[in-house]
Amino acid sequence: MTAVGTMLDNKLALVVDDSITQSRVLSHLLTEEGYQVISAVNGLDAFEKYVKYQPDLVLMDINMPVMNGYDAARKIKNHSNHDALCPLVFITNESTDSAYIKSIEAGGDGILVRPFSHQVFKAKIKSIQRISDLYSQLKRLQQEQDTDAKIAEKLMSGVIEARNFGLDRIGTVKKAAALFSGDIQLSALCPNGDVNVLLGDFTGHGLRSSIGALPLAETFRAMTGKGFSLLEIITQINTQLFNLLPADLFLAATFVTVSSHEESIYILNAGLPDAYVFSEEGAIKHKIASSHPPIGVVSTLLSDTQVSVVSVHSSDRVILLSDGIVEARNKLDQMYDYQRFERAVIKGIDRGDVCRNVLASVESFCQGMEQEDDISLVDIPCDGWQQNYALASQVDDSVLGENLTSIYRGLPPVWEWRLSLTGKSLATVNPIPIVMNQIYAIEGDKEHWLSLQTILTELFVNSLDHGVLGLSSDLKVSPEGFSEYYRERKSRLKCLDSGFVDILLEYYPLTSGGRLKVIIKDSGNGFDVVELFKNNVELPDSDMTLYGRGIELVEQLAESLEYFDDGRTVEASYLWAK
Template identity: 60%
Template sequence: MSSNQKLALIVDDSKTQCKILTKLLEEEHYSVIEANDGSSGVQKYISHKPDLVLMDINMPIMDGFEAARQIKKLSGTKDLAPLIFITSMDTDQAFIDSVDSGGDGILVRPFSPNVFKAKIKSIQRISNLYQQVKTLQQEQQQDAELAEKMMSEVIESRNFALDRVQVIKKAATIFSGDIQLTALCPNGDIHVLLGDFTGHGLRSSIGAIPVTETFRAMTKKGFSLFEIVIQLNKQLNHLLPADLFFAASFVCISHHEKSAYIFNAGLPDGYLYNDKGQIRKRFESSHPPLGILRELLPDAKVEVIDIDLSDSVVFISDGIIEARNEQGELFGVERFENAATEGITGNNLVSTVNERLEVFCLGVPQEDDISLVAIPCHGWIKDIVNTKPVIPESLNEQDFNRQSTPAWSWHLHLTGKLLKTVNPIPMIMNQINDIEGAGEHWHNLYTILTELFINSLDHGVLGLSSSLKKSPEGFSQYFNERTNRLDKLDSGYVLISLKYFPFSEGGKMVVNIKDSGKGFNILKVMKSNTEQLATSHALSGRGIELVNQLCDTLEYIEEGTSVTASYVWHNKS
């Protein structure tokens, strides 16, 4: 048989009929194999994979209907050849049974050679169309797999701390509508997102790349978690069709503040687990999924909680709790929480949840994407450069201190309500990167600017007292009071100025921040901070102490309303 010649299988217990059909098929350029009962017909179909099957109905051992059913069952939709029943049974029931058993056509004897050949050509046209569709589906499958691989590389491979954040990701189809993102903030905090687009498959993943790029870019530039949420909501509302939206949970874990900032928009409850597997807190959804509304709800805000460094934050998508078993029962919240508790205590959260899901579902097809992320609350501060640079010996200290003319300077004056709506730190860092280029030393400068600006805004303009943060519970109270005072703010100012002095092996940035507050006794505050930092649980005073460690000089004047910091770095050779 030539490579282009088609193969036909005749299944008939009449040798005479087999010879007649063989002759007719050969005239249509088919090669032919024969079987004389239904059972051997099934076996020869499996062995030879013919392009066409002609099946008698009444045969010994196994009739044609049962043989057709077995062939269809064994083949499924893969490599399935058209099947024509050849029979003398000219009844309605014979036609019905032939269709029910998987036949693609029926020929009733007697028929002329021309009618037979016309039937074969008709069936073959259908078969050819089926093969074309199958080829296109295979090409689409390969394209989809390639696209999914590329998207995964763009989205997942660039995640921060892949070895420390535990992840479950099981797509219901090739494309997953769930995404998990992690990114490091300039000050050493970590941002994590678990998101679930409506449905699953390619359509539900169209927003994944813009979400990923916005999340990472804004985190890298130092925007707060809530600012990122606001921007993503605007972006998705503009980008997505009306019936597609994005349920997501966000967390910012701050090691040095021993706190976490949480925002849940439409996902199942998130969790704060301790190392014994006990649930310390649940994070309920407080907002509709992103992309539905043009603007976030007026009362939308992040939830701030205290954390122990042994805790973990866990987010899940609804694919976990809505997984079903053979009886149609849902896996549910209780089963998940029990599995998570067992997994955390055994230090194998991912494998335990996976095992419990598999045992529960017992092979029932997955209906939705399944995702989980678990983020430890410790260790992140090690990822930021927090050591004080040393002025190189080759630079004369007197000359260094006498520098009076900066290479450039930059100033910003924020007043009133702008202090609520504008975050100046990413703006400043953008300017610096645009002028001087990127560099690791800017991480320290980001920390310095952030701490000094927040101190001026919080303690100067808003008049907040650090004493609110003396207990773990007080940090959330402090944050809520800060939000309330910002909402009512209509006066006051913060003036920020930068002066840049370059030298051959590094540079110096002089930062001055002046606010409209009442000031404070700097000596008293520094003494209080020293006493608080002597205790391992102190939550206030850490920021200014870190700034003092990073800066070459740090000076408060004008009763504490003005601070000047000098930051020096040495380029590594």
């Protein structure tokens, strides 16, 4: 057992010398140092034996027949895989500078000039072995790191970004500087059909920059799916990353909600280069500059943090980019910069592929210079994001297998739940996720609740905007009006210190489904829902109206919808089959 063990542990040395005497002496000394020894009589023989036995050390004579030591060394070094260093030491009688230089140039790792004592020889072997051991240790660590990075990369692309929404319509470019990119691109569908997109750039590259990616993606998706507003999502992500990451790790990111039905985008840029809105003719309509330090730097968002609302046309595109693009450098150390970028986007819009055009432009500019930073670009069209949600299929008596009217009348609900928001809390609390959580907690998390969420959102927003805040939809008639409406809404919310919105849910179970009654009351002066939305403007090239669309949608989703008390109370009934 020990014998075999020793055999396996022993390092293997290859001695190359055409003189059998010399070869024997060296072999003997190496054996004393614990090596197993094989020998070769010329360069070619040495190369063949090297390939066959993969030794750990080569001692090479220089002047030999058939093939000399230098040529053999070159062949060996060219052949060896770089995962392991096999040190090669030349043994020579020539004590000249040129012999020394030629040895190193041929790939030798050292040279021993005869005559040398046995002690010097053994010391040389030990020192060269030490370097070789360090080299393999380094290689091993490097391999471990590569494996880790590969796992992280797989996680990032396979688990995180593969779950992105709308990738058939959102164009993306992502080129990592290291194997693993610190850039992250996320997209998710909001319950009302809007789409939330994030382009983020974590500090640094490689595995280190990936720590925050998983919680970021989870929070972004979960909160988007539950209908939280963009600012609420950013606030939560900031707190999370601040607590999670060390001080020098953070996320520069642009967050955007693209709302096709409002013809607006909501956007916050925290630490990335300007985000753009381009028209279909390739004109720059808006630039959205960074207005907040990167996410995770401060414990809470700065107090004046605002999400910008920008009016867009349905044919516009929102373009987000990371600094890797504009800071890409060529051989002359020039930066790619914004002007080239903008020109490439314009050309890309003209040719119908922004991503490919920008990438090609950056690559031709850099001309093979090694990329220093991750390159990342997201191209989002502003149209086509409405009504992506699955409308609940029509449910009636025949589906549920019972007479609904007779069961419904006079029976008390099996549970009811109420949430009242008053005064300031109307400005600060978004009740929809709270209500939805309540329903999930009692009735379980089901796909079809998305329809109910839409009903709740539309009715609550109407009660708050047109009831409590007394805003008129007239403001929204023109496309630009939407951002004005939003500003007015914001300023009225800010000074709100009275008023209420009362949400009541009543649940009636049915044999193979259920019915949920939603009753929302508000403190406003009432509004005539018919009057309010009668001026619906039909947009050219679109079957959409700018406002009042919400009510239409509720009518489609709900079993019944009625307004009472001059519009201060609304009652909707939602029916579903199991």
